[in-house]
Amino acid sequence: xxxxARQFSEKALETLCIAGxxxxxxxxxGYSVKSATTFVGNHYLLSERxxxxxxxxxxxxxxxxxxxxxxxxxxxxxxKTLYMDGFNTIITLEIAFSGSLLLECLDGTIRDLAGLRGTxxxxxxxxxxxxxxxxxxxxxxxxxxxxxxxxxxxNSGRLKQRILEYLDHTGFRTEIEIINPVDxxxxxxxxxxxxxxxxxxxxxxWYNLNRxxxxxxxxxxxxxxxx
Numbered sequence: 684x685x686x687x688a689r690q691f692s693e694k695a696l697e698t699l700c701i702a703g704x705x706x707x708x709x710x711x712x713g714y715s716v717k718s719a720t721t722f723v724g725n726h727y728l729l730s731e732r733x734x735x736x737x738x739x740x741x742x743x744x745x746x747x748x749x750x751x752x753x754x755x756x757x758x759x760x761x762x763k764t765l766y767m768d769g770f771n772t773i774i775t776l777e778i779a780f781s782g783s784l785l786l787e788c789l790d791g792t793i794r795d796l797a798g799l800r801g802t803x804x805x806x807x808x809x810x811x812x813x814x815x816x817x818x819x820x821x822x823x824x825x826x827x828x829x830x831x832x833x834x835x836x837x838n839s840g841r842l843k844q845r846i847l848e849y850l851d852h853t854g855f856r857t858e859i860e861i862i863n864p865v866d867x868x869x870x871x872x873x874x875x876x877x878x879x880x881x882x883x884x885x886x887x888x889w890y891n892l893n894r895x896x897x898x899x900x901x902x903x904x905x906x907x908x909x910x
Contacts, residue, residue, distance in 0.1 A: 702723050702726075761823060764874065779896075787907065788878075804838060809842070
């Protein structure tokens with residue numbers, strides 16, 4: 684977004700850090716994310732994009748502890764079947780390969796500010812994202828990968844074919860299901876790959892794939908974070 688340089692400048696981040704501290708305070712006392720970010724955002728005259736950043740970066744401390752307790756390490760992946768939130772994972776990696784704005788969140792995940800809203804288009808970074816996923820998971824020695832794509836989203840069928848073109852040649856089995864809703868299925872799984880907070884709170888276990896891929900491919904990626 685053309686306005687990101689100003690809305691997430693060093694000076695703007697000073698205000699966002701103060702606002703973030705207040706949002707966290709309210710979340711830890713039972714306020715909803717929407718109520719907290721609206722109240723604090725109005726006080727500091729934050730833009731909608733800045734408020735969205737706070738909503739995605741900050742979670743109640745108790746939820747962060749729960750997510751951290753369920754997080755897997757690299758060694759836990761060998762021989763296992765993983766279940767991936769397809770659009771959630773690939774879009775974040777597309778943004779990373781584009782060198783655009785990404786958020787380092789309090790729960791350790793990397794999130795973006797992209798809004799899917801039923802529309803998705805393959806871009807020149809899509810292949811790079813899929814390749815990076817395949818190479819990383821092949822090195823991890825996984826047995827299989829099941830990728831779920833949201834049925835209502837446009838071009839989900841094209842993305843499925845593109846993924847299969849790249850991952851069919853890996854050493855693990857790949858399945859892709861176009862379903863609705865994805866989050867309800869992933870909430871019941873273990874070895875989940877996503878940064879979706881709703882899924883992370885409910886699933887049995889998860890792996891922080893995007894963070895690992897980005898850190899291995901980009902040594903000094905400039906994440907927006909709240910200190």
